């Protein structure tokens with residue numbers, strides 16, 4: 271196919287994607303605080319790149335990314351793991367010291383938008399759906415999984431939601447840390463300015479920067495272990511390629527994508 275981008279494919283090409291039962295990829299992210307050193311669209315940028323990488327293997331078409339994400343307030347335990355006061359009211363990564371809040375959509379509205387988008391695709395017969403999710407909030411993952419399951423029941427579709435970051439990618443996971451910073455250096459170098467952070471080796475406290483390791487602090491000092499200041503574009507390329515491969519495996523397992531060679 272000339273292009274994998276849904277918005278650039280002609281009707282007869284989209285119908286060919288449908289006939290071959292190749293997936294439509296729907297990248298979903300957030301518009302969210304990712305430290306003072308990155309633009310807020312990290313999650314959707316990453317999901318889009320991973321979707322394009324996976325589609326290059328499976329065939330299909332990649333819908334433009336939805337820059338919407340949802341979050342809930344953190345529990346006392348979750349706050350404690352991040353070194354934040356247990357009585358603070360913190361939604362997602364919106365730590366009290368951040369200079370700008372994230373644009374989190376209410377969960378019910380987020381679910382309605384996702385449901386409507388998937389209905390539009392299923393309604394015209396695109397029944398292989400790969401939702402690639404760049405924002406790993408528990409509530410967002412639940413909603414996407416529920417809506418994919420609904421499409422399977424209601425339309426007989428094959429639909430799966432896959433989170434676009436994978437353990438084993440070559441960097442510890444987290445929020446706005448080593449992995450995501452490297453990914454953005456690779457994908458959108460203009461959206462990263464490491465000089466917005468103090469120079470290494472000064473420790474970065476989660477609470478000061480809205481940057482965190484996955485699961486919170488292992489050592490209990492609440493400083494960033496997977497340090498964004500160690501990121502390189504080469505690492506970002508490795509992570510993005512690995513994520514695309516892992517996505518393809520997950521989609522094959524879920525019956526959403528077949529081997530590309532069988533479909534051409």
Ligand SMILES: [Zn+2]
Nearest residue numbers: 312313446450
């Ligand atoms: Zn992110």
